[in-house]
Amino acid sequence: MSIDATNLLAILAMALVTYATRIAGLFVADRLALTGRAKAAFDAIPPAVLVAVIAPTALNSGWPEAIAAAIAAVAAFRLPLLATVAVGVAAVVLLRGIM
């Protein structure tokens, strides 16, 4: 249960940087009054970021992951969130077993 000094420093640096990114948005948001295309671009931030985070896993890992991602996408339009996760996980286990 020891804490190494350098590890502690690294953890504190990571924490500081992370908190800075979390609150930085507060200081730009108030100056934005968006309409038209700019608003469409701003509204696109949530799906654009979410997709960018998972794209490598879904598209670069192999066929089982790519097909399971497609199955999860189809399920996502019909099922609640937890069911979508269950379908996706079951699909990837099954596909990894047979491919």
Added chain:
Amino acid sequence: MDQANPYIASARRDARAGLRDIAPAAIAAVPIGLLFGAVAVTKGLSPAEVALMSALVFAGGAQFAAIETWTSPAPVLALAFGTFLINVRHVLMGASLSPKADLSRGGKLAAFFFLTDESWALAERRALDRPVTGAYWAAMAAVLYFNWVVSTTLGAVLGSLLGDPARFGADFAFTALFIGLVASFGRSRVTLVTVAASAAVAALVHRFVGAPWHVASGALAGIAAAYLAAGEGSSRP
């Protein structure tokens, strides 16, 4: 005290909605947290250090990336820079969510310590038809935070007992969860163009340049595509 009752009642309702909305994400995060703790111990971190990192950083993606490059002694500056690259998306997320959150500036400074992909995405979805209140956000944040700190620490303590999480697909839970969240933003033409552009650019950058550059470049490509797809016609008020 009668006047206070409607507020308390609506706060309770919002907190319950927060608990209900975050439950799937919290459940999906348990195997990911166990995995993180187990991997971190193999890189030489103690369970106390794992607990401390989860409590102070509380960012799964950045923590996984840090652990992958962790050596002894820890490369402090490289770890800080990698963490920044992965978490710089928080700036956009915070800017997008801030006007929709029904909180004071001080409240936001405290609340946004707990900003994660999951709670942010759920709050954005809720903001489509309701204000995001402090009670709603606090319920989500508390569950996810407690869940992450406990599951990563447990993973560190249990360590090698767990075996390979890929065996039961636990490594894919995060991806499936995000796909479900993306679907909640609908399938308008602009959204579909956004998703396609972001996915293509992120996958290509990840393959040819490497992590963590794919997050920022994919997100920017999706945002640019939305700007172009919306067209001049949408500039009418």
